Amino acid sequence: MTNNQTPVQLARIHTQANRYKSSSFMLPLAGLAVFFVLPLLNPSYFIIDLATKVLVFGIFACSFDVMVGYTGVLSFGHSMFFGFGAYSCAILFRTMPESPVIAIILAVLCSTILSTIIAAVMAFFSLRVVAMFFAMITLAFASFAEIIAIQFSEITGGEDGITLQLPEYFKVTQNVVGWITGQSLLYYFILLACGLMLLLMLRLTQSPFGRVLKSIRENEDRSEALGYKTFHFRLFAVVISCILASFSGILFALWLGFVSPESTLSVTITINVLIMVLIGGIGTVYGGIIGAFVLQLFESGLPQLRVLADESLPQFPMLGELTQKWHLVYGSLFVCIVIFFPFGIIGWVKLRQLKKQTA
Amino acid sequence: MSERIQDKPLNIWTKSAAISIWFIPLLMVWIVPDMIDFPTWASMTVSGIAMGCLFFLMAIGLTITFGLMDVLNFAHGVFFTIGAFVAWRIFTLLIPDWVEAESFWINAAAILLAIAATVIINFVLGMLMEKYVFRQTYGDHLKQILITMGIWFIGEEVIRILGLSENQAFFTPGWFAESFELGDVLVLRYQVFSILMGLLFFVLIQWILNKTKIGLIVRAGVENPNMIKAMGYNLNKVFTGVFAAGAILAGIGGLMWAGYDENVNAEMGGYNLIFAFVIVIIAGPGSVKGTLLGAIMIGVFTNYMTFFTPQLAAASLVLLMCAILMLKPSGLFPQK
Numbered sequence: 001m002t003n004n005q006t007p008v009q010l011a012r013i014h015t016q017a018n019r020y021k022s023s024s025f026m027l028p029l030a031g032l033a034v035f036f037v038l039p040l041l042n043p044s045y046f047i048i049d050l051a052t053k054v055l056v057f058g059i060f061a062c063s064f065d066v067m068v069g070y071t072g073v074l075s076f077g078h079s080m081f082f083g084f085g086a087y088s089c090a091i092l093f094r095t096m097p098e099s100p101v102i103a104i105i106l107a108v109l110c111s112t113i114l115s116t117i118i119a120a121v122m123a124f125f126s127l128r129v130v131a132m133f134f135a136m137i138t139l140a141f142a143s144f145a146e147i148i149a150i151q152f153s154e155i156t157g158g159e160d161g162i163t164l165q166l167p168e169y170f171k172v173t174q175n176v177v178g179w180i181t182g183q184s185l186l187y188y189f190i191l192l193a194c195g196l197m198l199l200l201m202l203r204l205t206q207s208p209f210g211r212v213l214k215s216i217r218e219n220e221d222r223s224e225a226l227g228y229k230t231f232h233f234r235l236f237a238v239v240i241s242c243i244l245a246s247f248s249g250i251l252f253a254l255w256l257g258f259v260s261p262e263s264t265l266s267v268t269i270t271i272n273v274l275i276m277v278l279i280g281g282i283g284t285v286y287g288g289i290i291g292a293f294v295l296q297l298f299e300s301g302l303p304q305l306r307v308l309a310d311e312s313l314p315q316f317p318m319l320g321e322l323t324q325k326w327h328l329v330y331g332s333l334f335v336c337i338v339i340f341f342p343f344g345i346i347g348w349v350k351l352r353q354l355k356k357q358t359a
Numbered sequence: 360m361s362e363r364i365q366d367k368p369l370n371i372w373t374k375s376a377a378i379s380i381w382f383i384p385l386l387m388v389w390i391v392p393d394m395i396d397f398p399t400w401a402s403m404t405v406s407g408i409a410m411g412c413l414f415f416l417m418a419i420g421l422t423i424t425f426g427l428m429d430v431l432n433f434a435h436g437v438f439f440t441i442g443a444f445v446a447w448r449i450f451t452l453l454i455p456d457w458v459e460a461e462s463f464w465i466n467a468a469a470i471l472l473a474i475a476a477t478v479i480i481n482f483v484l485g486m487l488m489e490k491y492v493f494r495q496t497y498g499d500h501l502k503q504i505l506i507t508m509g510i511w512f513i514g515e516e517v518i519r520i521l522g523l524s525e526n527q528a529f530f531t532p533g534w535f536a537e538s539f540e541l542g543d544v545l546v547l548r549y550q551v552f553s554i555l556m557g558l559l560f561f562v563l564i565q566w567i568l569n570k571t572k573i574g575l576i577v578r579a580g581v582e583n584p585n586m587i588k589a590m591g592y593n594l595n596k597v598f599t600g601v602f603a604a605g606a607i608l609a610g611i612g613g614l615m616w617a618g619y620d621e622n623v624n625a626e627m628g629g630y631n632l633i634f635a636f637v638i639v640i641i642a643g644p645g646s647v648k649g650t651l652l653g654a655i656m657i658g659v660f661t662n663y664m665t666f667f668t669p670q671l672a673a674a675s676l677v678l679l680m681c682a683i684l685m686l687k688p689s690g691l692f693p694q695k
Contacts, residue, residue, distance in 0.1 A: 074504055125684045135431065135504055136636035137680070143633055144677040151670040271508070278505070328516040334509025338502055339495065 028286065035191055039184040048187055049255075050300055054293045055194045056252045061276040061288030062201055063244035068274075069283030070205055071237045072217035076270050077122065077138030080145040081242040083265035084118070085111040085249025090162040090259040091155065100167035104250070111246035119242035123235045142267050149261040161260025164253060190251050197244055201285055204240065213237055214283075275330065278337045281344025290345055395666075401544045403662055409550035411658025412557020413619060415651050416612030418635040418642070419564060420605025426645020427581050428598050430493065431500055433507040435609055435635065436628030437514035438481050442610030443617035443627060444518050445480055446473035447529055459533055466532035470618075477610040485606030489599045511629065518625045526624040529617040553615050560608065561651050568647065577601060581645055634661075637676055641683045643690025653691060 005013075019025055038051050064078050089107040096103050122141055126134040149156045156162070170186045180188075204210055215223040216230045224230050253259050263269075273288075276295050280287025298305075337344070343351065395403075417439055424430045449472060457469040492510065496502040530536075535549040568574035576597055580587050588594050616631065617623045638657055642649030657676065664675040683691065 068501070072501065074501055121681070125681060125688075133640055136640055140633055140637055140677050140680065144674050147670075147674060274505070274508075282501075325516050325520070327512040331509040331512030331514075331516065334505055334512070335492075338505045338509070342502075 031289075032195065039187055043181070043184065045183075046300075048183060050296060052187055052190055052255050053296050054289070055190055056248050056255065057273065057276065057296065058289030058292035059194045059197050059251075060245055060248040061273045061280070061292050062198060062285050063241045063248065063288075064270075064273050065277045065280075065282065065285055065288045066201055066205060066244070067238055067241035068277060069285075069287075070210060070213040070217060071234045073127065073134045073234060073238065074274075075122075075138040075238070076135055076267060077142035077145075078242070078245050078273060079265055079267060079269035080138075080142045081111075081115045081119070081245040082249035082252065082269060083145060083149065083259075083261070084114050085246030085251075086253035086259045086264040087149065087156060087162075087249075088114065088246075089250045089253040090164050093164050093166075094162060097165050100170075104254075107250050108247065111250060112243050115242040115246040116239055119239045120235065123238045127231055127234050127238070139267065142265075142270065146261050146265045146267070149265055157260070159261060161258060161263070164257045164259070166254070166257055170254070186254065190255060193247070193251055197247060198285075198289075201244065205285055209233070209236075217283075271330070275333060275337075277344075278334070279344055281346035281348075284344070284346040287344050287346045294345075398544045402546060403666060404659060405546050405554075406550050407659030407662035408655055409547075409553040409557075409619065409658070410662060411651075411655030412554050413612050413616045414631070414634055414638055414658055415557050415654035416560060416608050416615065417631055418638040418650050418654055419560070419647065420608045421635055421639045422642060422645060422647065422650045423564075423577075423601055424605050425639060427577055427601055428497070430497070430602075431503050431507070432493075432605075433504055433632070434488070434510040434514060435507075435605070436630075436632035437511055437518075438485065438606040438609035438628070439613035439616070439631060440515065440518055440625060440628035441481060441484070442477040442613030443529070443623045444521070444523055444613075444625075445477045445610070446614040446617055447523070447527060447623045449473050449476055450530065450532075457532070459530075461533045463534045466534040469532050470535075473614055474611055477614055478607050481606040481610035482603045485603035486599055488606075489602040493602065494595070494598075515625050515629065523623060523625050526622055529621050529623045531618040531621060535618070549618055553619060556611070556615060557651070557654075560611075561647070564647055573597075573600075634676070637680045641680055641690055643692045646690065646692035649690060649692035 015022070035051060035055065039048055060078075060082060064075075067078070068074050085107070088110040089104070092103040092107045092110070093100065096106075118141070122134070122138055126137040150159050153159075166186075168182075170182045170189075205213070212223065212228050212233050215226075216228070216233055220230055249264060252264065256263070272295065276291030277288055278291065279294050280289065280291030341348070417435070420438070421432060421435050424432055450469065454469055454472065457465050457472075460466060488510065492506060493503070496506055531549055535552055536547075538545045538547045539551065540546075566574075568578060576587060576592055580594055580597060584594060587597075613628065613631075616627065620627075634657060638650060638653045641656075642653040657679070660679055661676060664671060668675075687693070
């Protein structure tokens with residue numbers, strides 16, 4: 001029987017047999033376990049806040065990666081969708097404070113519809129002509145959305161933003177059952193939602209659909225010659241990615257309990273997320289979470305880092321100052337990663353593995 | 360080329376829709392005067408055209424580099440800011456009394472000095488950037504955007520460190536800050552000067568592109584880069600030159616913009632970059648004529664919108680872009 005099979009089929013059977021033993025299955029499982037037990041081990045706000053931000057921004061970055069890494073279109077308007085989710089959640093919580101469950105469901109529906117429409121419009125204008133116009137057009141749209149949110153202050157609260165009235169059982173002080181406080185309940189809710197979204201994205205990118213996307217990224221003309229309507233595939237990927245981004249926006253609003261243009265809509269958030277994806281590795285899905293972990297850890301540890309730099313190396317006051325020049329660090333990160341480290345952490349690890357196998 | 364223009368053969372409706380775009384400027388000129396009195400309209404239109412000419416200076420570098428080199432430069436705004444920054448430094452530190460003087464010649468000399476300094480600095484920076492950073496990224500749009508974004512951040516922060524950490528007032532040289540009086544219409548001299556500068560550079564670029572040998576090589580490079588290389592021209596040098604020229608024009612645009620806005624800050628380049636992108640997109644990549652037209656259209660349109668609905672001025676820009684792209688997906692003057 002084995003004689004009739006091609007080497008590709010054999011390799012596929014081999015990977016299928018070993019798929020529950022391979023590191024690409026075990027490592028994410030271990031990561032999930034760590035996230036699961038974290039509130040039990042150390043229920044301090046600092047740790048849980050960090051973990052939640054890693055989760056939310058990780059999923060946000062993953063959804064960005066589905067767009068950038070798998071279709072090769074770069075968007076600068078991804079924070080806009082994040083903001084759609086966050087704002088629809090905040091506004092619905094304000095209009096129906098008595099039924100938060102319905103509000104969340106409605107927020108999911110609203111942000112899905114809104115993101116689909118806007119993403120489709122943007123994609124329609126830019127992908128139809130030159131795919132790289134997408135970067136410019138999304139940048140214009142995103143700054144437009146931020147201005148709208150600031151200007152229409154009756155609905156969006158202007159620059160002050162909206163403070164969410166969280167339901168009782170999500171409140172920090174609330175003891176729900178035994179050791180589970182409201183805070184950890186919310187944390188587990190976010191963990192569950194993020195896990196589901198990650199599964200969806202993995203399923204999507206590893207399906208035949210994901211393969212077509214990759215082929216479009218590598219060689220658009222050839223995949224079109226094979227009969228795929230590249231515009232439709234790209235459009236679908238962009239829309240899915242934007243919807244998932246808006247969901248992560250909802251989660252972010254729930255966790256922070258506060259929504260403002262600066263924290264959810266500004267273009268700098270897209271740039272943060274772009275850096276996360278670059279650090280983790282473009283086109284790997286998991287890369288987003290790893291990048292989010294690195295960046296959030298760095299960001300929350302920055303004040304300590306500044307103190308450390310001032311104390312340990314007082315003869316170089318530049319170092320302490322450098323931590324304040326955030327943009328300088330970011331810019332250098334961009335340039336260095338693109339030139340020296342183009343595949344990110346995951347890509348680097350994979351490259352090492354490949355070298356080991358071939359050696 | 361990897362660009363794909365999926366325009367279907369035009370039917371009568373899309374054709375008439377495409378023609379109707381040309382009515383947008385006409386509408387601005389016809390309808391708007393009925394809503395406000397003539398002097399306001401006239402000064403608003405002049406300042407809109409002046410703004411458009413400054414946008415043109417900023418966008419033309421992007422248009423040419425995108426058309427010729429297929430390069431997306433997000434760091435273009437930095438050159439714009441550098442122009443304004445250099446002029447501000449020169450005006451405040453070196454020659455404050457030249458700026459305050461009311462004489463045309465001394466003021467013009469001050470502006471010329473600032474322009475010369477900007478040209479030199481941006482030429483050097485543009486050449487270095489093309490040679491050492493950009494050349495590694497040709498053909499990979501994603502890489503280009505990421506690297507130029509990094510340079511954008513670094514440049515902005517360096518300008519902040521060099522003394523422009525917050526918004527600063529920019530004093531237009533005395534004679535230019537006055538205004539002409541034509542009947543009951545007041546027209547700022549500086550705006551007339553901006554329009555003249557924009558038109559001067561438009562004519563200059565058109566002349567270089569269409570009448571000189573360099574322009575011939577550049578235009579041929581847009582059409583078929585490999586053939587140009589095969590004929591023995593060093594396309595890399597042409598690229599470096601064009602890139603530096605774009606940087607210089609952006610710098611002059613920034614310098615002029617600072618005088619128009621009477622403000623300088625480190626973020627101005629990034630903010631105006633969005634306008635420049637919109638202009639490049641609606642112009643059709645590589646079209647100089649389209650860039651001028653699109654820039655003036657955007658300038659006048661935003662000026663009217665700022666007057667009527669100040670909240671929606673920036674939003675209207677996006678709407679205008681959508682309208683134009685819906686009717687002409689490849690811009691006002693598509694290539695070929």
